[in-house]
Amino acid sequence: MTATRDAQVSTSSEALSELIAGNKRFVYGRPRYGHDVARAAATANGQKPHSLVFGCIDSRVPLEAIFDQTFGSICVARSGAHVLDRSLIGSINFAVAELGVSLVLVVGHKRCGAVHATVEALRAGATPGGDVGYVGYLVDELAPAVQAVGLDGEDTDERAVREHVGRTVDRLRDVPELAHEIAADRIRVVGAVYDLDSGWVEFLP
Template sequence: MAAIREAQILTPAEALSRLVTGNKRFVYGNPRYGHDVTQAAATAGGQQPHSLVLGCIDSRVPLEAIFDQSFGSICVARSGAHVLDRSLIGSAGFAVASLGVSLVVVVGHKRCGAVNATVQALRDGVVSDDEVGYLVDQLAPAVREVGLDDEDAAEKAIRSHVIRTTERLRKVHTLSEPLAAGRLNVVGAIYDLDSGWVEFLS
């Protein structure tokens, strides 16, 4: 039960502070949580997570680890380049309305393969109509925003896509009301694969 009590956070600022502090522990090699079965068992009876973290499927970005959070602390939702669909939007709404999370964090990461593929597809003028094509379609506005001629188009598009995703989530009905009331915050972040640092965007 101690793990559940630790996860009870009332404000968006407190939830964000937990993630920032956890990321520092991770970067400095002092993680608090080893993710063992006793921690899992302690939260088996219920959950009260403080945050929903929406990230990419990239295997190099284990979200619970980079924020050094234990069982019951955060909900995690993932898709290629954190592209939103109805399932992820519904999951965000559920996490806020039913689980009471006070923070939603959209985490992009450097050298994102899906964004790189989108830049290449748009430059080549070849976009498939399969499921991968859906990701390209969803990422294309962020790439076009920074411009295909920019040699750093992919890295700049990653940041642009994070910002666009947070803005879209802020307009979701189940999130907009608690946002307006100050019970929720939606923020964007970029994970550095080399250093482990998470940069939170203003």
């Protein structure tokens, strides 16, 4: 059997509506999909995902679960605090160009460890670019968002998460291949923040 995308999910608006509806099912404890081997087998010969969801590696944020999506419906890309690099941009481009996704959703989350580590590093006087290690790379990439919101206040982490989501969305929109698809109204790039406590996903304007 060749898996085909749901005929009702063919545009970016419909894809976004499906993810919003899936998040509601998740929050209200009425998921439609599970990790059923029969569903996995049904997609073995092909895939037509409607969205690519790009999020953090945090184990508390399983993207297929929080949007209640089944096998073959979304592509998932993840990195620490959804920091972009060439391989991730290439993967997102592939999902758009070759798999035909119509929505790219960037998902940050509250109490992100990488963002908190960046806030603490900057408060301690660390200079971006000073740490050549791999974790230092994440701090360097997150520092502009933290610096943009400022280091004062108890909600610095949360404001920095939202800022970083917005910056990631803007950066993806500026990728030439994606910008071309956006201009042709074939895809949308949208940002969101996941609440670990409630399960709700807030879609950002």
